[in-house]
Amino acid sequence: MGIRIQHVSKHFGRFAALDDVNLDVHQGELLALLGPSGSGKTTLLRVIAGLEHADAGALWLGSEDASTLSVQARRVGFVFQHYALFRHLTVADNIAFGQRVRPRRERWPEPRIQARVRELLSLVQLEGLEKRYPAQLSGGQRQRVALARALAIEPRVLLLDEPFGALDAQVRRDLRRWLRELHDRTGLTTVFVTHDQEEALELADRVAILNRGRIEQVATPADAYDRPASPFVYSFVGAVNRVPAQARDGQVQAAGLALPAPDGRASGPIELFVRPEDLELAAPSTGWSATVTALQRSGARLRLRARLQGEDSEVEVELPASQADALPEVGRPVWLHPRRYGVFPVAQWPGGGT
Incomplete structure (x- = not known):
């Protein structure tokens, strides 16, 4: 029943x-x-x-x-x-x-x-x-x-x-x-x-x-x-990176990168949520500019941590172990592009998005 x-x-x-x-x-x-x-x-x-x-x-x-x-x-x-x-x-x-x-x-x-x-x-x-x-x-x-x-x-x-x-x-x-x-x-x-x-x-x-x-x-x-x-839900169900952003005119400005707003209606201060597996390596100047701070092998996956240029926080990236040879060493620059993401107004997150 x-x-x-x-x-x-x-x-x-x-x-x-x-x-x-x-x-x-x-x-x-x-x-x-x-x-x-x-x-x-x-x-x-x-x-x-x-x-x-x-x-x-x-x-x-x-x-x-x-x-x-x-x-x-x-x-x-x-x-x-x-x-x-x-x-x-x-x-x-x-x-x-x-x-x-x-x-x-x-x-x-x-x-x-x-x-x-x-x-x-x-x-x-x-x-x-x-x-x-x-x-x-x-x-x-x-x-x-x-x-x-x-x-x-x-x-x-x-x-x-x-x-x-x-x-x-x-x-x-x-x-x-x-x-x-x-x-x-x-x-x-x-x-x-x-x-x-x-x-x-x-x-x-x-x-x-x-x-x-x-x-x-x-x-x-x-x-x-x-x-x-x-x-x-984004933060509790699975791992997620949170990046401060601004939304206006159907676009999201996050860490110097312009992205389409998922619903096209968001405006003002927002946070962009992107899962580690939804961040991919990108060609220079086509994603977020970042510096590698840590690399770790976890089974069949690689975990990379990088600090976004101009931001205080780090992001985590999950990649197939087959990409190990293409990764830069710790301290070297890398470009990251969010393949899939969500955005929410800062007011929806307790504590004002902190």
């Missing part, structure tokens, strides 16, 4: 954790709530689950107004970052727990519960481990048990709060691929919280980017990266 969040606000004292949030989660999609610490993403997830109650607004699960429903009545599966498994229960008993503690009139017969456990052990690829205890499992295995336990109650919605945050990098990558495959097999409407941009862009059908209790943009991963709706 889908989820509809309408004008939801939540305060903790004077702090606005959520400020008039509106969001539709489509049936069967995997949506990421992405943002820095304190942006409101976990609070929003807990409001959906019923673990927090909103001060204002409405929440719909499918066609049902869930604003006043209890956690149990909402039938959501919740997976925590630190597993929250019962150490004294086996893997099988952890998975079965949600069914066994239901009221008697709602509880499944024991043979059906055991069949569901076997089905989920196969689904999360933990067959043969049903008699082990959490302490006898790896972190990745414990997270799979937590996910199986959330699925055991046949939830209407699956919610995951930083599900891979306690795992090392390689396990995180493996589990991301596995979770995407699992989602495609189950088709369950899923919302997961993360501050990891790579995780959100790789996993999600759409991304909702939060900042200071508000949603800045809801978009596909490609649109969030390629067409950011605000300076915050």
